[in-house]
Amino acid sequence: MKVIIVGSTHAGTAAAKQILIRHPETDVTVYERHDNISFVSSGIYLYLTGKIKRLEDMFYSSPDDLREMGATVRTQHNVLRIDTAKKTMQVADMQTGRVFEDDYDKLIMTTGSSVAVPPIIGIDQANVLLCKNYQQAQEIYKTAKDHHHIAVIGAGYMGTELAESYAETNHEVSLFQSHGHILNNYIGNELSDRAVQLLRDHGVHVHLNQRVTSFENTEDDRVSIEGPDQEYEVDLAIVCTGFVPNTELLRGQVDMDRHGAIIINDYVQTSNPDIYAAGDSCVVNFNPTGKPAYTPLATNALRQGALAGINVFGDIQPYVGTQATSAMKLFDYTLATSGLTYSAAQRDHLPVRHAIYDGPYRPKYMPNPTELIIDLVYDYETRQILGAQFWSEHDVSQSANTISVMIQNGNTIDDLSYVDMLFQPNFDEPFNYLNLVGQQAVEQERQLGNDEPRITAMGNWGKK
Incomplete structure (x- = not known):
């Protein structure tokens, strides 16, 4: 063949x-x-x-x-x-x-x-670059060395990571996002606000709700960026718009x-x-x-x-689908996500609620019990988990993988509340933080009068 x-x-x-x-x-x-x-x-x-x-x-x-x-x-x-x-x-x-x-x-x-090239006037200017493949990366690296003020257009993963990179290499960075939140396809509004503040704390100029409409070279070989409210001058612009x-x-x-x-x-x-x-x-x-x-x-x-x-040799192994699980390191913080955000689930008109855990990842008597935020999204009719996003200076990226498996298996907030997880003071509380956010969701439903747990196959294992 x-x-x-x-x-x-x-x-x-x-x-x-x-x-x-x-x-x-x-x-x-x-x-x-x-x-x-x-x-x-x-x-x-x-x-x-x-x-x-x-x-x-x-x-x-x-x-x-x-x-x-x-x-x-x-x-x-x-x-x-x-x-x-x-x-x-x-x-x-x-x-x-x-x-x-x-x-x-x-x-x-x-x-x-x-790269999705937006219909922006002047996008073909010499000091406006795209970013995705090897050749483009080489051009960006070579060009950026000789330019101080860099604008990044688009605040998805690529754009946000580039903004961090240039902030860490002593560039002045302006990040433009047409939406009111960055990373809007991956995290909810609360965590997006934290990410924006973190970028600003590191000197990045974050411009939200600023749709770039044109680029124009200036007489001193800079780039003028026009938005709906004002103009900005930078040395180099990099387009990362999906x-x-x-x-x-x-x-x-x-x-x-x-x-x-x-x-x-x-x-x-x-x-x-x-x-x-x-x-x-x-x-x-x-x-x-x-x-x-x-x-x-x-x-x-x-x-x-x-x-x-x-x-290609026959229907041998089916595709089990995806939860679009991903993570990034933003300065000293880990951001991880799996499944739907609360706002995305609302846009799809799903029957959703979310529970937010905000607490230490391990006992407070341990040194550096770093804060951890989990935004757990679930269907309140079936109680099935639909997604979760994580934010912490502690590396919690593997927790997104755990949630990914539970979404794929159709597990519920009741399963998550009591699923067996290790306890050791170096790593977590007697109830792991995933258990705790699951228990928050269950308590939230109990207070709303929805107190009938739905146990999936995982919860029924071993029953006779």
Whole structure:
């Protein structure tokens, strides 16, 4: 069987490896527009702060790695057109200009995403840069060294991390966000307010509800940024306004959502049974809502890519979906999240309430019983956990993984209240903080008159 993989992102690399590990006799060809594969863009900010010395270390695989496994890897090759009816594609060698045709039995689309370029006048100015891939990261690093005042447009993960990076390297930083809160796709308003204050405490100028409308070069080679209320002058602007899926090659040939992301089934298969999709080019099955969603995260890409490599030989291993679990380090604080935020659940018109734990992560008699905030979101009709966000100077990132498993399993606040967790004064209270926030939610429901616990299969284990 001949399998062609278009795009060697996280997902494409994972797919190729699974195919060649499980079925080494398979004819695998990988087409990639760049001269590199599997770049970890989430590590760009670590490079800018000097925590990682070499940007090249942010690749977790290489073309030679895949070639040694048996793949034909064609970097700097651009797929121009795909004819799904004939199972053929037109490809251009970007170095020689030669255009040729190739064919496939099965196709895996892992074309990733690009920075969503907003319709801002002057966005093509020399001192306005985009941030996602290896080449863009190199350009940002080189350019920023000679500029002091840097503006970051967009306060998602990438933008917030870049703002932190430049604040730590003695730059003046202005962070512009069109919404009233930063990281609004990941955390609720309360934790967003804390993150904003933390950025401001470290000298970052955070401009909320400021939609940038234009960029203009000034006479002294600076950038003038125009917003709805006033103008700002900076030395360099970096645009981080989210991502859009690269799916033009299959537009009109497979089903897509309103974002242009490819819709997949439980085996990461598209509406065409001979085409699979993974990573930022497609949707995820979002377990908290039970609906497809566009959530471009490296974790999703790796899992979907590996499953595409497995399931291209048949419906072997289903995709269990995702809770979009993620975390970031913001100065000395850990921010972690899994599932829905309270505001996102409200926008989806779900029957939700939330309980907020604000207390020490371990007994107060211990040194440095650091404050921990947990915002637990749950469905008050079914009592199922829908999400949680964490904020602390203590590393609580793994608690988001625990909540992720509980959401995936359909567990309730009653399960969370008494699920077995370790106690040792170095680490937590006699009831772990996850137990405590679960108990808060249960007490909240009891006071509201909803005192009937719903115990899931986990709670019934061992019963006769």
